[in-house]
Amino acid sequence: MERLGLITLILHILIVVVGGFITVFANNIVRSLTGLILTLFGGAGLYFLMAAPFIGIMQVLIYVGAVSVIIFFAIAFTRRAQFGLTESRKSSQYFLVCLLPILPVAVLGYFLVKEITTSIPVPQISSVQTLGKFFLGPYVLPFELISLVLLIAMMGAVILGFEKKRIQMEQLDQAKQEE
Amino acid sequence: MNYLLIYHLVALFLMCMGLIGVVWRRTFVGILISIELLLNGAGLAIMASAKLTPTADFLGQAGTLVVMGLAAAEATIFLALVLVVFRRFGRIIVKNTNLLRG
Incomplete structure (x- = not known):
């Protein structure tokens, strides 16, 4: 039974890892969002394995059901801006991507391995x-x-969303005053 | 290698991928997706710390729920900001968004 649990745990960790890599390094933004959803499902499975089914269900409901849909709306509204994305990356980006993970992995990883010695099985x-x-x-x-x-x-989202209309009305007012 | 360490290493992985994504992605939506990864890692770490130690475990559940609520609020605001940037600039590439107006 414990072996089955371990296999399930490793499977879900694999899902999280693969989803994380797809999320960050996929070229297409929709594919990246799909990777995020995969990662979130893996995380929900990890919550279930931690005997917290309520949080697992909330993860699926809030993250997969609400946040991912919001991000998908953001992609759909700005679809025109996603095409023709031929900007080259700066060299500082390559530099930071290679260098940035070293710090948290070194510091946090060291303290995690050193300090965490016991756990409730x-x-x-x-x-x-x-x-x-x-x-x-x-x-x-x-x-x-x-x-x-x-x-x-x-x-705030509603106020920001109505901004264009307000600017148009201000421009109309200005035009009327100039007349 | 105990379970608590495994969960924390997964959370550390998610945090690293989120940080890499914030640097690597070129559009605002990509950065938003990476921030979601970061927050998910934070929730996982809080939950594991409360559930696999003798701490009262509803503390961890409450913390994770708070993180989820904040992630939802952040995603809402970010969507509105992306829409405003898209209207003003026509593109949502971070490099081109370099105009400040009062």
């Missing part, structure tokens, strides 16, 4: 009721602040 499953009571009891302020952040993000 079989995590216990916890009920969603506990989480709900936790959110509505001691953590009610962050919970409300998250809803405030989401509301403000929504308002």
Whole structure:
């Protein structure tokens, strides 16, 4: 049974790794988004393996269901701008891509391998009721602040989206005044 | 090699890929996708730290849910910004977006 769990874990890690590479290095932006969705599904599987099915379902719902669709809308709205992408990369980009991962891998990886020595082999499953009571009891302020952040993000998106109309109206007003 | 270390190494991998993507991608949408990778790695690390240690595990679940909510808000704002940049410049390549206007 434990062997089966290990095989499933390795399979999901493989999904995450392959998806990550597709996400970053695919030439087509739609293919890159598909890689992101693959990675997110792999992450959801990892949550399920950690005995946190609620978070796994939320990962599929929020990330795959909402965030990926938003990114797809961004791609669809700016489809014209994606074509003819023949800009060459700067040499600083090649330099940074080779050099940037070294720092976190060296520092964080060293401390991870050094410090993490024990782990619970079989995590216990916890009920969603506990989480709900936790959110509505001691953590009610962050919970409300998250809803405030989401509301403000929504308002900001709407205001930014209507910007063109406002500029057009200002230009019309200016033209009328000049007449 | 225990499970907690494995999960943290996966999270570290996601963080590295996100950082590489932010540098490597040339369009705003590509950068947004890379930032999602970064945030997903953060959520995974928080969850593993709470679930595979003797910490109360609803702390980790709450933290991961907060990260997910912030990721959704960030994606919304980023979509609006991409649309504004697309209208003003006609392209969404980061290199060409170099005009500041009051």
